[in-house]
Amino acid sequence: MNPARKRTVRLVVALSAAVVLATALIYTSFSAASPALTPSQLLQVAQPGRSYIVTGTVASGSVHRIGPVLDFSVRDRAGTAAVPIAYQGTIPDPFREGREVVITVQKQDGAYVGERNSLITKCPSKYKTAPAGENQNA
Amino acid sequence: MAGLGYACLLLALGVCVYGIVASLYGVRNNRPEFCNSGRRSIYALALILTVAMAVLEIAFLRNDFAFNTVADTSSRTTPTFYKAAAVWSSQEGSLLLWAWLLSLWSSLALFLTRKRMRDVAAYATAILLGFGGFFVSLMIFYANPFSTTSPAPVEGVGLDPLLRFPTMMIHPPMLYSGYTLCTIPLAFGMGALIARRLDAEWLKVIRRFAFAAWLFLGMGILLGARWSYSELGWGGYWGWDAVENASLMPWLTGTAFLHSLMIQEKRGMLKVWNVSLVLATGTLAIMGTFLVRSGVLNSIHAFGGATLGVPFVCLIALLIAGSIYLVVSRREMLRSENRLDSLLSRESIFLANNLVLVGLCFVIFWGTYFPLISEAVTGQESSVGPPWFDRYTVPLALILVLLSGIGPVISWRRASLANARRNFMVPLACAGLTLIGLLASGVAHKTFALAMFCCAAFVFGSVGQEFVRGTRARRAMAGEAPPRAMLALVRRNRRRYGGYIVHLGIAVLFVGVAASSSFQHATEVQLSPGQSATVGAYHLRYVEPTASITPKYDQAHTGSTLSLGAVLDVTKHGRHVATLRPSEGFYASGNPAEGSVSSLIGGQAVSHIAMDGGITRDVWTAIAPNIETPTLKRIVSAGNAKLPPEDGAIALIYLARAYLHDPPPAQFHLLVSPLVLWIWLGGLIVFGGGLIAVWPAPSTVRRRVAARSRARALRGLARA
Numbered sequence: 001m002n003p004a005r006k007r008t009v010r011l012v013v014a015l016s017a018a019v020v021l022a023t024a025l026i027y028t029s030f031s032a033a034s035p036a037l038t039p040s041q042l043l044q045v046a047q048p049g050r051s052y053i054v055t056g057t058v059a060s061g062s063v064h065r066i067g068p069v070l071d072f073s074v075r076d077r078a079g080t081a082a083v084p085i086a087y088q089g090t091i092p093d094p095f096r097e098g099r100e101v102v103i104t105v106q107k108q109d110g111a112y113v114g115e116r117n118s119l120i121t122k123c124p125s126k127y128k129t130a131p132a133g134e135n136q137n138a
Numbered sequence: 139m140a141g142l143g144y145a146c147l148l149l150a151l152g153v154c155v156y157g158i159v160a161s162l163y164g165v166r167n168n169r170p171e172f173c174n175s176g177r178r179s180i181y182a183l184a185l186i187l188t189v190a191m192a193v194l195e196i197a198f199l200r201n202d203f204a205f206n207t208v209a210d211t212s213s214r215t216t217p218t219f220y221k222a223a224a225v226w227s228s229q230e231g232s233l234l235l236w237a238w239l240l241s242l243w244s245s246l247a248l249f250l251t252r253k254r255m256r257d258v259a260a261y262a263t264a265i266l267l268g269f270g271g272f273f274v275s276l277m278i279f280y281a282n283p284f285s286t287t288s289p290a291p292v293e294g295v296g297l298d299p300l301l302r303f304p305t306m307m308i309h310p311p312m313l314y315s316g317y318t319l320c321t322i323p324l325a326f327g328m329g330a331l332i333a334r335r336l337d338a339e340w341l342k343v344i345r346r347f348a349f350a351a352w353l354f355l356g357m358g359i360l361l362g363a364r365w366s367y368s369e370l371g372w373g374g375y376w377g378w379d380a381v382e383n384a385s386l387m388p389w390l391t392g393t394a395f396l397h398s399l400m401i402q403e404k405r406g407m408l409k410v411w412n413v414s415l416v417l418a419t420g421t422l423a424i425m426g427t428f429l430v431r432s433g434v435l436n437s438i439h440a441f442g443g444a445t446l447g448v449p450f451v452c453l454i455a456l457l458i459a460g461s462i463y464l465v466v467s468r469r470e471m472l473r474s475e476n477r478l479d480s481l482l483s484r485e486s487i488f489l490a491n492n493l494v495l496v497g498l499c500f501v502i503f504w505g506t507y508f509p510l511i512s513e514a515v516t517g518q519e520s521s522v523g524p525p526w527f528d529r530y531t532v533p534l535a536l537i538l539v540l541l542s543g544i545g546p547v548i549s550w551r552r553a554s555l556a557n558a559r560r561n562f563m564v565p566l567a568c569a570g571l572t573l574i575g576l577l578a579s580g581v582a583h584k585t586f587a588l589a590m591f592c593c594a595a596f597v598f599g600s601v602g603q604e605f606v607r608g609t610r611a612r613r614a615m616a617g618e619a620p621p622r623a624m625l626a627l628v629r630r631n632r633r634r635y636g637g638y639i640v641h642l643g644i645a646v647l648f649v650g651v652a653a654s655s656s657f658q659h660a661t662e663v664q665l666s667p668g669q670s671a672t673v674g675a676y677h678l679r680y681v682e683p684t685a686s687i688t689p690k691y692d693q694a695h696t697g698s699t700l701s702l703g704a705v706l707d708v709t710k711h712g713r714h715v716a717t718l719r720p721s722e723g724f725y726a727s728g729n730p731a732e733g734s735v736s737s738l739i740g741g742q743a744v745s746h747i748a749m750d751g752g753i754t755r756d757v758w759t760a761i762a763p764n765i766e767t768p769t770l771k772r773i774v775s776a777g778n779a780k781l782p783p784e785d786g787a788i789a790l791i792y793l794a795r796a797y798l799h800d801p802p803p804a805q806f807h808l809l810v811s812p813l814v815l816w817i818w819l820g821g822l823i824v825f826g827g828g829l830i831a832v833w834p835a836p837s838t839v840r841r842r843v844a845a846r847s848r849a850r851a852l853r854g855l856a857r858a
Contacts, residue, residue: 007477025501025530029508033520036509053521065764068662068805089662090372090807091762093300093744104523117372118523 034104039074040081046107051115053104054083060097074101087114094121139193140205143284146190147277150237153182154271158264165260165333173260177248180263183270184241191238194283195225204290207231207283213296213728215697223307224297226314229431229446230283235310236427237273240266240318243347247322251343258340261329262322269321272453280446295728299744302696303369309361313385316355317423320388322347323395324420324457327413331464336409336471341399344416346832348399351419352392353828359385360821371745371760373660373809375817378527380435383506384426387499391419394495397488397545404550405485406475410465411492413472417461422499425454435509480552487548491541494534501530536589539648542641543597546604561603568599581657590652597645601638608635628830636831640824647820653813660810666803667704674810676715676757681705683763683801684719685794688787698723699738700790701746702763702797704804708750716750720761720806733778734786735793739765751815758809764802765793 036053037045046052054074059082062073068088075082077100085105095101104118157179164172194207198221203209211231212224226235244266251259277283323344330340362382363375376382395415398408428450429435465472478485504511505522512520547561572595576588605624608631612623628635659674670679684703703721707714727740750757770793777789 003477021497022500025504028529029504029522029526030512030516030520032526033508033512033522036519036521065766065805067664093371094742096743 038076038079038081039083040076040079042083042105042112043081046112048107048109051104051106053102054085055100055102056083058095058097058099058101063097074103083112085112085114087119089114089117089119092119092121095119096121139197139202140284140286143190143193143197144282146186146193147274147282147284150183150186150190150274151271151278153179153186154267154274157183157267158271161260161264161267165257170256173256173263176260176263176267177252179267180241180244180248180270183267184238184245187234187238187241187274190284191225191234194231194234195222198222198225201294202290203292203294204286204288205283206285206287209287209291209294211295211297213294213726215699215726216294216297217302217695217697219304219307220297220302220696223301226310227297227301228283230277230281230285232310232314233273233277233281234283236314236318237270237277239311239314240270240273240321243315243318243322244270244325247326247347251326255330255335255339255343257333258326258329258335258343261332262325265325265328266321269325272449276446276449280449293728296697296726296741299696299698299723299725299742300369302744303365305361305365309358309365312354312361313358316351316353316358316385317388317427319347319351319354320392320420320423323351323416324423327416327420328460328464331413331468334468334471336413336468338403338406341402341412345399346834348392348395348416348419349828349832351423352389352396353825353832355385355389355392355423356828357821357825359389360818364818367814368747368749369744371747371762371807373747373758373760373807373811375814378505378524380506381426381430383502384422384429387502387506388419388422388426390495390499390502391415391422394492394499395419397495398492401485401488407478407485408489409472409474410469414461414465415492415496417457417465421454421457421461424450424457428454429506435506482548482553482558484545484548484550484553487541487545491538491545494538494541498531498534498538501534502527532586535648536586536593539590539593539597539645542644543593543600546638546641547600561600564603565596565599568602569593569596571595584656587652587656590648594645594649597641601642601645604638605635629835632833632835633831636827636829636833639827639830641827643820643823643825643827645820646823647817650813650816650818650820654811654817658809658811661808663806663808664803665806667801671806671808673757673808675710676810677709678718678757678759678806678808679707679709680804680806681707681717683798683804684721685797686721687790687794696723696744696746697725698744699726699787700724700793702761702765702794703746704761704763704806706748706759706806708757716757718748718750718757718759720748720759721746722761722763724765730783733774734781734783735774735777735789737783738786738790739774739793753813753815755810755812756814758811760807762805762807763797764804765797767802769796769800770802 034051034053036055039054039056042052042054056074056076059073059075062071062082062084064071070087070091071084072087073082073084083105085103087103099121102120104115105112106115157176160172160179161176164170164174164176194205196202197205197208198212199218201208201212201214207228207230211227212221216224225231248259248263248266326340326344330336359382362385366377367373367375395412398412398415401408402412428447431446431450478489480486505527509519509521512518543565547565549557569592573588573592576582576591581588605627608627609620609624612618612627613620616623616626618626661671661673663671665671665680667680667682670677672678682705684701684705686701688699701721701723703719706718706720708716708718723744723746724739725741725744726738728737729740730737732740745760745762747758747760749759773789773792773796777786777792781789
């Protein structure tokens, strides 16, 4: 095979491999992704057994710990709709009432169960304290 | 003071504008005096921003709460060490740090290149001043670090306790140094494209800065991982968080560039690829900065209420459009001088390494920005989690480590079978023996770990072989003792052997990652004093509770007002291993309206982990004490009702006593993670190797070495 043809074949093979890999990447990202919803959206669309990522604020007075299970509600940032969640796993230090959290949940027997170690708490600001009015007593 | 700081910002903006105009006018009209004046603008910018930085630092150290930034992120009770670090803990302060470091590194780069490539340097000056002007403008128009409030609050809110960790003093400066250093190759690359000076000279100019950027960024990432492991109370060091990923992406493309650069130097190939990598790395560094400040993606690290998205998007769009235009319009000048001779050559391995690194970067980019992509495509925001990232990054990491072992020993241009046999025998033997040993010890079920250990053994074998061969050759030539010969070898070939040490460090680091992620034992358990838990082969017994009050007695020296913890006795097969004292620190909220006692403990609560670390494993413990018991709540309520604010600490004494007297069950997070120390050791080896590679060989040494070589050659000739 002459060198020019050899280079073309190599290029075609490399590009084909790249296209196949990119397609696999795109396909799996869409099939493996969990929808990110607000609590009010979750209440409307949640199907049993499917994972959802819920983003919202920890509702005041909703945090209770019973043994290893942490019960709390996540409410809309602006609004009153709240989803009660039972969670087991690592609790980030910044977790508290009024803080914005991101958690992966599944609907099981009508209740929302948080996936183990999926709870993420956003700092109100990376290094700033909470805005005025936020509950600091949790 | 605040006026002086703000005046510095205004002056800095003026200097940036002047410097850009002077540099461009000078280079366009062949007036070197204007180019020099533009370069000196960078020095002036560095000086002005140093004054601004000093003003802000002094305000923090003097508790000048008239500065909003100081009031928001510091307090009188914040330990002095952390007050100094709090400067860059706010959005405003971090922007100032970014601009300041940019001006310092740019000054160094332009000073060292003041007599080289004057036309390219003039364009680079204008681009670097453009970045400087952009960040100074952000501070003037969006996030002024010198904004004040009158009358000044008597007390500040305090630094977020999560940031009261020693490495936080150096983690942001390291990371920002990496980001800002990434813009220097970008500026020179764009300058070379604009000036159409695309010979090897511009690569020589930026090589050291590209390496420094890679080194600082890598160390910044590693320090962040260390902070996460030691401070965040979850026992992990990497969570595929958007902001973590944002810092990893330019590091990956930077690593690719440092390898493909060698192909261009040796063979004159991959010119388009190299310049594209330089531009991509700089742009990804700006994107990393943007991601923290835009609020477009969910991240625990992002600044809340961030409003700087639009200016950053404009800058990034400009960079991408400019880069594409320049590369496409200069493509004829970027043609390769040679072709790839064989797939079995060092060039091919470097190319494969580049493809894997860029592939990794693409995977991480896709996963990080997937919430935005999915929303744009389907109208529904979705996210991918760590399992998705692991699915792609784990095999790519394995290939990468393997390639880092093949690269050093394979020949340039074309490797023969004899060459391959000679060079790969030892590394393959190391990998084979490791595989046999591991299979015999029963870890075959952990495929990733098994493969990674074998790949790492291959790297140890290949790098070790290179050192042994080089030392032998040196001994044969100079008749030196082995240690001296090895030192001389490294000293004379810093870039090459520094690079090998970096490969060794990367292999050590990945062994730590593979072992700690595959063989970790973890448990979450609630214990009362006297009760025990078992984690792996270790037995942990809750011996007794601990309590300390006031920042003065805080054992972690982070200024917590109340600290509750436990004494844990760790044994293995009945033998005492360690006594650990994890605790949780409670901090003042700075909000007197909460009550005399609640305001003292109502702030952020932070885990102070306790760990028995070692070369083979870490026993890691964290505690979450329960302070919501009726007894403790009663004390807080009574204190809030009866005690004046200045006596609130009295109630803390009662709280501590009550906790010690009748400790409620506490929640423990217990981990036994093997080889975590290898991650940090690997990082140190990488850092050491990087320093060796980047350190300039003194000209006197070079001259002396050259003279010795000549003398030896002459003696050899005389003998012959």
